[in-house]
Each structure stands twice: as C-alpha cells, then as structure tokens.
Amino acid sequence: MTPWNCVMAVDDDPDILLAFKDVLEMEGYAVLLARSGREALELLRKGARPAVILLDLMMPDINGWDFRELQAADASLASLPVVVVSGQGVSASDVARLGVDGYLKKPVDLDQLLSTVERYVRPQPLQPQHA
Template structure:
C-alpha cells in the first residue's frame, strides 16, 4: 500500500476532503483520504506510509490532537511529517505543542497549500506536461 509522493488527508468535512484530494491529484500527488481519525489510524496500521499527513483537528471520533498523540507514541509513524489544516485558530505555542511541521488555517489558500506540500513531497509529475 506504500506509494511514492503520497499524502494522507484527514478531514471529516466531505467537501473539503474532496476539494483537497482533487487539487493535490491535479498537481501529481497520490492522495489517500480518511474522513475520521479512526479511519486514518486503520490506514496506517494496514500499511499506508504517506510522505506527509494533512490533519484536521476537529473531528467527531478521534480528534486531530488525539491522532497526533497516537502517531507520536508509535515509532513507526512518528517520523511522518504532519501539517495541521484547521479552522480552529492555533497559537504558535499550540502548534509547537502538537509537534507538527506546519499549520495552514482554513479557509485554505491554494498556493499556500501547494507550496507547503511541495516543501515535503515533490509532485510525481509536472502538471501540464504530457508524458510519452
């Protein structure tokens, strides 16, 4: 289940999840999605090894805070970088407490999203360039 240039997007808002998936796939990324924290944990437990996780904090079953605590406590997943994507305004100390690689506030700016993702994961192909 491991992919190169793979992202895991975790968000309980179906519209946001699909929008992020579409935008990232158009840039050449492989995108796995999870609409709950529990679904994301199961994906990781079953072999998914994304290069980056985009994590919403406010979810109904397992919050982003709890997901991150679980991830950090398991050495095989702890090194996967996480960027929080949340409408919950976070202070610098809160971001530091989460130990994440970045924070993008909602509503998202597409250029900021793509620039942030590209810092961690190069796209699999250049958009707009045909492969022969």
C-alpha cells in the same frame, strides 16, 4: 506500497476532502482520504506511508489532538510529517505542543497548500533508461 508522492488528508468534512483530492490529484499527487483520526490510524497501521499528512483538529471520534498523541506513541508512525489544517485559531504554542511540521488556516490558500505539500514529497525516483 504507498506511492512516493502520496498525501493523506484527514478531515470529517467530505467537501474539504473532495477539494483536497481534486486539487492535489490535478498537481500529480496520489491522495489518501480519511474521515477521522481513527480511519487515518487504520490506514497507517495497514502500511500506508504518505509523504505528509494534512490533519484537521476538530473531528468526532479521534480528533487531531488525539491522533497526534497516538501517532507519536507509535514508533513506526511517529516520524511521518503532519501539517495541521484547521479553521479554529491555533496559536504558535498550540502548534509547538502538537509537535507538527506546519499549520495552514482554513479556508486554505491553494498556493500555500501546494507549496507546503511540495516541501514534504520526495522527488520522484529516477527510472533507469534502457537503450
């Protein structure tokens, strides 16, 4: 079972993945890391259900564009929110064509990253109080 506060980061740059992991875990999020679109799809097909996916576009193997096409074609994955995180200039029409939920430009502003993630992570389930 994926934790309620899970964020998946998909990027082929290990330094960026480590930075996302460090920042998000310090804020209390669970983090899944994938180094390619293929690895991300494998995790999702094995049952991972992150609250949001942070997706780089330029990756070898399965890039962000192809990942989105495959994700959208899979009914069990299509509704997972995706925020593109890319250093390449992505226009508003590119974002619309991808059908993603947001876009963050690299280098990512940490406050913007955290406020974006916060929009997608569900509030923590209330635990019953025992008297």
